Amino acid sequence: MDPLIEMQRVTKEYRGVPAVKNVDFILQRNEVHALLGENGAGKSTLTKIMAGVTQATEGRMLLEGREVSFASPAEALGQGVAMVFQETSLVPSMTVAQNIYLGDEKFFNRLRGLNIAAQQFLQSLNFNVDPWANVAGLGAAKRQMVEIARAVRQNVKVIIFDEPTASLTPEEKHHFFSLIKRVKERGVSIIFISHALEEALAISDRITILRDGELVATDLTSKFNRETIIQGMVGRQLSGELYSRKDRTARKPGAKVLSVQNLSMGAMVRNNSFSVYAGQITGVFGLIGSGRTETAKIIAGVQKRNAFYGGEVWLNGRAVRYRVPAPAVHDGIVYVTEDRKLEGFFETQSIAENIYTGLLAANLNTGLLVGMGQIKELADQWVKGLSIRAIDSNASVIELSGGNQQKVVIASSLVQRPKLIIFDEPTRGVDVGAIAEIHQVIAKLADDGLAVVVISSYLPEILNLSDRILVSRLGRIVEEFSPKQATEAKIMYAAVH
Amino acid sequence: MISAIKRSLDAFWGRGDAAITIPSMDGALRPNSLLDQAPALVALPSPDNLVVCAGEILFSSEDGLFALKQAGPSSEKRHVFDKTIACLAAHPSGALAVGTAGAIMLRGGGRDGKVFTQIEGRPLLCPTALAFDGPDDLIVCVGSRTLQPEDWKRDLMQLGSSGSVWRLDLDKGSAVCLADGLAFPYGVMLDSSGAVRVSESWRHRVLRIEAGSAPETLVGDIPGYPARMSPSADGGSWLTVFAPRRQMVEFVLRERAYRERMMREVHPNYWMAPALRSGGSFLEPIQGGAVRHLGISKAWAPTRSYGLVIRLDATGSPMVSVHSRADGVRHGVTSCLEIENRLIVACKGGGVIASVDLNELDKE
Numbered sequence: 116m117d118p119l120i121e122m123q124r125v126t127k128e129y130r131g132v133p134a135v136k137n138v139d140f141i142l143q144r145n146e147v148h149a150l151l152g153e154n155g156a157g158k159s160t161l162t163k164i165m166a167g168v169t170q171a172t173e174g175r176m177l178l179e180g181r182e183v184s185f186a187s188p189a190e191a192l193g194q195g196v197a198m199v200f201q202e203t204s205l206v207p208s209m210t211v212a213q214n215i216y217l218g219d220e221k222f223f224n225r226l227r228g229l230n231i232a233a234q235q236f237l238q239s240l241n242f243n244v245d246p247w248a249n250v251a252g253l254g255a256a257k258r259q260m261v262e263i264a265r266a267v268r269q270n271v272k273v274i275i276f277d278e279p280t281a282s283l284t285p286e287e288k289h290h291f292f293s294l295i296k297r298v299k300e301r302g303v304s305i306i307f308i309s310h311a312l313e314e315a316l317a318i319s320d321r322i323t324i325l326r327d328g329e330l331v332a333t334d335l336t337s338k339f340n341r342e343t344i345i346q347g348m349v350g351r352q353l354s355g356e357l358y359s360r361k362d363r364t365a366r367k368p369g370a371k372v373l374s375v376q377n378l379s380m381g382a383m384v385r386n387n388s389f390s391v392y393a394g395q396i397t398g399v400f401g402l403i404g405s406g407r408t409e410t411a412k413i414i415a416g417v418q419k420r421n422a423f424y425g426g427e428v429w430l431n432g433r434a435v436r437y438r439v440p441a442p443a444v445h446d447g448i449v450y451v452t453e454d455r456k457l458e459g460f461f462e463t464q465s466i467a468e469n470i471y472t473g474l475l476a477a478n479l480n481t482g483l484l485v486g487m488g489q490i491k492e493l494a495d496q497w498v499k500g501l502s503i504r505a506i507d508s509n510a511s512v513i514e515l516s517g518g519n520q521q522k523v524v525i526a527s528s529l530v531q532r533p534k535l536i537i538f539d540e541p542t543r544g545v546d547v548g549a550i551a552e553i554h555q556v557i558a559k560l561a562d563d564g565l566a567v568v569v570i571s572s573y574l575p576e577i578l579n580l581s582d583r584i585l586v587s588r589l590g591r592i593v594e595e596f597s598p599k600q601a602t603e604a605k606i607m608y609a610a611v612h
Numbered sequence: 613m614i615s616a617i618k619r620s621l622d623a624f625w626g627r628g629d630a631a632i633t634i635p636s637m638d639g640a641l642r643p644n645s646l647l648d649q650a651p652a653l654v655a656l657p658s659p660d661n662l663v664v665c666a667g668e669i670l671f672s673s674e675d676g677l678f679a680l681k682q683a684g685p686s687s688e689k690r691h692v693f694d695k696t697i698a699c700l701a702a703h704p705s706g707a708l709a710v711g712t713a714g715a716i717m718l719r720g721g722g723r724d725g726k727v728f729t730q731i732e733g734r735p736l737l738c739p740t741a742l743a744f745d746g747p748d749d750l751i752v753c754v755g756s757r758t759l760q761p762e763d764w765k766r767d768l769m770q771l772g773s774s775g776s777v778w779r780l781d782l783d784k785g786s787a788v789c790l791a792d793g794l795a796f797p798y799g800v801m802l803d804s805s806g807a808v809r810v811s812e813s814w815r816h817r818v819l820r821i822e823a824g825s826a827p828e829t830l831v832g833d834i835p836g837y838p839a840r841m842s843p844s845a846d847g848g849s850w851l852t853v854f855a856p857r858r859q860m861v862e863f864v865l866r867e868r869a870y871r872e873r874m875m876r877e878v879h880p881n882y883w884m885a886p887a888l889r890s891g892g893s894f895l896e897p898i899q900g901g902a903v904r905h906l907g908i909s910k911a912w913a914p915t916r917s918y919g920l921v922i923r924l925d926a927t928g929s930p931m932v933s934v935h936s937r938a939d940g941v942r943h944g945v946t947s948c949l950e951i952e953n954r955l956i957v958a959c960k961g962g963g964v965i966a967s968v969d970l971n972e973l974d975k976e
Contacts, residue, residue, distance in 0.1 A: 368639050374833075376633035377859060386859070388636035424626030427633045434628075583642070593912050595642045 117144040118177070119272060119304050120165060120196070125174030127160050129506075129514070134160040136328045137174070142273065147295060147305045149319035149336070151312070153348050153518070153546035157328040158308050162275045165306075166198035167191030179272075195272035199262045199279065205250045211237075212246035215265050237264055241297060259291060267298060274298065275306040278517075278544055280314060292318050310546050312344050324348055349548040365582040365598050369393030370431075372535050372566040373414065373448075378426035380418065383409040385590035386426070391535060391568055396561045398581025399570045399592075400606055406590035407570045408453060411537045415450035416443035430535070444477045447534030451524055453543060453570070459524035462513040466505055466523050467494030469512055473527030497526035502552055518549025525556060536560060537568040542576060554580060574603045586610050632866065634857040635835045640922070640930035643911065646973060647919045647936035647945070647957060650966040653685040654678075658888075659958045659965050661741075661840065662947045665702035665720070669949065671958060671965065672697035677710070680956070680965065691719070698761040699840075701742035701750065709750055711739030713760040716752065716780075723782055731778050731787045738763075740775075741800045741840055743808075750780045751808055752787070753797040765885045767796055768814055768837075769864075769871045777810050777821060790821050798854075799840035804847055804926070811838035811851060818851065818928060830928035836920055837886055840947045844923055848931070850955065852945045853920040855886030860898065860914070888944030888961030890917040909939035917943035917961050921968075934968050942966060 122140040126133055135157040142148050150158045163169045165176065167185025175182050178194060185191040188198065205214045212226075212233035233246035242260040250258065259279055266274050280288045295305060295318060309315050315322060316336060323333040324347040331347045332339075373391040378384055384406045391397050401407045412418040414428055416437025428435050430446060437443040440450070452458040460469045471490045474480050494508035501522045505515055512523055521541065528536060538557060542550040557580060561567045571577050577584055584601050586594040586609040594609035622628035637643055656673040662680075663670050669680040670690070677691040677700075699711040707721025716739055718726040729736055731752060740755040756767045757774040775794035778787040791797075795814035803809055808821040809830060816834040818841070819827040836853035844850050864871060864884045874883055881887075884897045891903070896916070903913040919936025934955065936942035944961020955968040 371639065374635055376635055377631070388634070390636055390638050392639055422625065424632065427627075427631050436627075583639070585638070592636070592638075595638050597642065 118142065119144045119179060121177040121180075122161065122165070123175050123177070125161065125164060125171045125176065127157075127164060127169065128172045133172075133328050135164075135171075135325075138325065138328070138330045140323060140330070140333070142304055142306060143321070145299065145302055145304055146320040147299055147307055147318055149315035149322045150306055150308045150325070151310075151315055151322060151344060151348060152325035152331075153516075153548045156325040156348070156516075156546070158325055159277060160328075161325070162198060162277065162306060162308065165191070165273070166196055166275055168198065192269055192271065195270065196275070197266035197269060197271040197273065198275040198277065199259070199266060200277050205258060205261055205265075207249070207251035209250060210246065211244055211248050211250060211253070211261050214250055214261055215246075215268060217265070233264075236268060240264055240267060240294075242294070260294065263294060263298060267301065267303065271303065273304050273306065275308075277308045278310065279307070280309060280311060288314070310544060312341050312547075315344070316341070326350060345547055348546065366395050366561060368395050368582075369564060369566075372431060374429040375410070375414065376427045376429065378410060378413060378428065379421045379424065379590075380406075380409055380413055381421070383590055384413065384420070387587075387591040388426075389585055389592045389595075391566045393534075393566045394561060394564045395582040396557060396567045396569055396580050398577040398584045399568060399587055400572070400574065400577045400584060400610060401570075401587030402572070402610055405587040405610065407587045408539055409590075410587075411450055411539055411568065411570060414443070415448050415537060416440040417450060441476065441478075444531050444533075447532070448537070449528045449531050449533035449535070450537045451528050451539060451541060453540035455520055455524045460512045460520065460527065463511055465494075465509045465511055466498060466503065466515070467491050467508040469523050470494045470497055470508075470527045470530055473530045477531035479530070479532065493530065494526075497530065501526055501556060516546070516549075518545040518553070521545050521549070521553060522556075525553070529560075533565065535566040535568070537570065539570045540572065541569060542571075542573070550576075574606060577606070578603070630866065632859055632862045634859060634862060635833050637835050637856075637920075637935075641835065641920075641933045643935045643937050644933075645911075645937060645940060646934045646968055647921070647942045647959070647966060648940040649972075650934075650942075650957070650968040652964045653680060653682070653956070653967050654687045654965045655963055656687065656965070657963050658960050659963065660697065660946050660960050661700040662842075662949045662956060662958050662965075663700045663702040663708070664949060664951070665708050666704075666706040669951070669956065670700065670702065670708070671947070672700055672710075685967075693717075696762065698739050699742050699753075701744050703744040703747055705747055707744070707747070709742045709744070711736075711742055711752075713737060713739075713762070716742070716750070718782070721747075726782070728780065728785060731780060732789070738775075740796070740798045741810075743800045743802060745779065745802055745806075745808075748782050750782055751790070751800050751802070752778045752780050753800050753810060754778065755796045755798060764796065764813075765880050765883060766875065769875055769883065769885060771865065772796060772814065775812070777808065790823070791819065791827050794819075799838060799851070801841040801843060801849060803843075803849070809841060809849065811841055813837040813839065813854075816857065818924075820928075831924060831930070834922075836918065839945070842947070842949050844950050845953075846923075846925070848923060848925040850948050850950060851922045851924055852948050852957075853918070853922065854888060854944050854946050854960070855916065856918040856920070858886070858898075858914050858916060860884055861886060861916070885916070887916040888946075889941075890915050890943070903938065911937040911939045913938035919943045919945045919957075919959055919962065921945055921948050921955065921957055923973075932973050934973060936962070 118141045120142040124137045127135040152158045164171045167188045212230045215233050230246045319336050324331040372393050378387040413420045467490045503519050503522045584596040585592045623630045660672045675693045678687040695712040701709040708719040710717045716728045738755040741753040743751045754776045759767045773795040775797045776792040777790040780787045797810045798813045799811035810819045818831040820830045821827045836856045839852040839854040842850050882895045915938040919942045921934045923931045942959040942962035946960045947958040949956045953970045957966045
């Protein structure tokens with residue numbers, strides 16, 4: 116046992132509400148340590164204390180046996196603790212090399228020298244990234260590589276990853292795991308926060324589970340399995356609620372609400388045709404880049420289809436062509452984005468303001484002037500209805516956990532009284548407890564007669580939720596399965612071939 | 613004036629009528645392989661119109677009239693006509709009407725041997741579907757004024773709309789036109805209220821025609837070319853679809869010069885047009901990777917032929933469907949009958965009469 120970081124009875128309170136309570140945590144030298152828990156369990160808070168983003172209210176932290184307290188991330192970095200956030204902190208307009216050496220520039224910089232040094236460094240890590248490339252043009256996995264390279268270059272002892280795989284494709288995830296192994300071989304310890312339990316079981320040496328800010332369990336990974344982790348995270352058996360409703364009866368279709376005919380948009384959406392019916396959940400599965408999101412965005416007016424021969428969208432028997440989302444929202448089409456942080460909410464605004472913004476967007480507000488009481492009253496209904504866990508509806512959305520942020524996005528969409536609602540990756544970056552709750556909300560919408568579309572890359576979610584399953588490949592729907600017919604193998608075959 | 617400008621703009625942008633889009637086969641029309649999995653009752657070249665006459669199932673196959681024996685199963689040739697049989701209709705009394713290119717003949721019943729070669733002065737060149745309306749009247753669908761039933765592809769490529777539906781008085785020989793200017797009416801039945809339902813192939817719809825009123829579209833935007841209909845046990849109907857709509861064909865239908873040259877220079881079997889069967893020759897359009905991938909036929913390939921039967925409820929809404937997909941062989945379905953919880957399906961393109969267990973359909 117050679118502890119690198121040791122947290123002793125650490126407590127952190129926000130406005131008197133504890134986010135972390137008396138947590139003991141040990142990170143051993145040269146280990147990958149998975150930190151698991153529902154959204155709001157305190158994982159991010161604990162790691163932010165380690166990385167100097169925030170400071171503990173009580174308790175102490177030891178780094179290599181020395182008591183430390185970091186006032187800023189820069190101070191933590193100086194002591195060898197780096198944190199890679201879910202949203203990378205790279206500067207998109209700069210090159211990879213410039214980002215790696217950011218903050219370390221000399222008064223006069225020779226760009227060529229910078230690039231050569233960056234290239235040699237990236238090669239030593241076996242990272243296949245072009246140092247000349249602009250970061251804005253890189254995929255999520257390569258951005259992660261740059262972020263890791265930047266951390267490793269600082270000769271850090273600990274790298275903390277917060278949800279590193281949430282936005283990666285399966286291939287990119289595979290690549291990312293091999294990166295982790297390589298970084299570990301260089302003597303770096305890693306803390307890995309994830310909602311994907313299989314990943315934690317596959318990659319980590321030890322697992323720590325937090326629940327409601329308290330330590331529930333910490334042990335070697337070999338002592339855990341999926342069931343025990345879930346039970347530790349949510350405090351109850353959830354397997355019966357999650358991903359096990361395959362034998363249920365599919366809902367009968369109602370009227371045809373949406374008919375998409377030969378929709379085309381550049382290379383992403385190619386001749387896509389499908390229909391959506393009221394009172395049903397239509398699941399859309401496809402690999403990243405299969406054009407699912409783009410199709411949904413065209414339907415909702417977020418993106419435009421091809422000007423020439425772009426196909427047709429029929430809503431309740433009427434051809435529609437939205438150039439902006441407002442008329443689509445007015446006609447009852449709502450798109451719940453996959454990228455909630457960028458497109459889903461205003462992070463500095465409160466829950467109440469965000470929910471009311473949805474109402475304003477649908478032009479359903481009454482009168483020119485609106486009292487804060489009215490806004491709060493509406494928000495309180497939805498906070499209660501969707502079990503959004505927050506101090507109150509005046510809390511900023513940025514302070515909420517991922518699952519609760521997603522519920523706010525859903526609430527601000529549902530206030531628009533949609534007839535057709537499209538969920539794009541509704542449970543991405545959401546913990547298992549919140550997943551079950553969001554699934555219940557989606558199921559209830561279909562039971563209430565709404566036409567619901569769920570786009571997901573997670574097969575168990577599609578199999579569990581959908582009354583009909585559409586498979587998208589290369590920009591079009593290629594296959595439809597009933598829940599009875601569908602198997603993971605069949606869906607995957609259609610998605611790939 | 614405004615509509616003319618809109619048409620021009622639509623033609624420029626590829627929108628509206630010029631969008632060249634086709635509805636998807638999903639929901640109630642979700643593809644399955646039930647038709648290919650169903651046991652074959654009889655294999656004969658081009659089995660076509662199925663009817664029940666005096667308690668037995670009759671069907672046409674080229675110029676022959678056959679009886680289907682479910683025991684065996686086998687078929688028995690009853691009669692050979694001098695031309696290909698285009699359509700059949702039977703009355704419970706045992707009367708049978710047989711349509712060929714140029715005539716409608718009655719067999720059995722009180723008018724045995726009676727022949728009609730004209731209908732209100734027009735030659736009966738293209739009878740496509742018949743239905744008895746009581747013992748004395750026959751509803752006749754005429755697909756085209758100028759072309760014979762076998763020339764249906766040419767009628768489509770010429771954007772034909774000279775079809776009509778008539779009520780023919782079998783005693784007097786007089787007829788009343790129920791609807792004219794139709795684009796290849798190919799199926800007819802009487803619904804429970806006595807109104808006439810007609811499938812109009814080239815406009816992909818089913819019409820409801822009542823005396824004294826304009827035809828009303830019961831089902832529109834069908835993703836294929838509808839053919840004959842028959843009643844279902846639940847008060848609705850079965851609608852056969854003999855070929856799927858494809859974008860390439862829709863595109864060709866907008867290109868007059870291309871079509872004319874194609875009709876002049878290419879054999880009809882190889883036209884870019886719907887087909888009752890496909891995949892038999894390397895000369896056919898739509899081949900290669902569009903149809904097969906790594907040697908496996910893609911079920912979702914955009915083939916020119918397909919097998920499809922749709923059950924419509926009493927209001928005309930599609931409920932369920934039976935398919936033979938692009939990788940199947942039971943294509944070109946032109947007629948079907950529901951008998952004792954089984955659906956007897958004539959696959960004209962596939963050369964087989966199949967029997968689909970409707971319990972299997974309910975499980976889908």
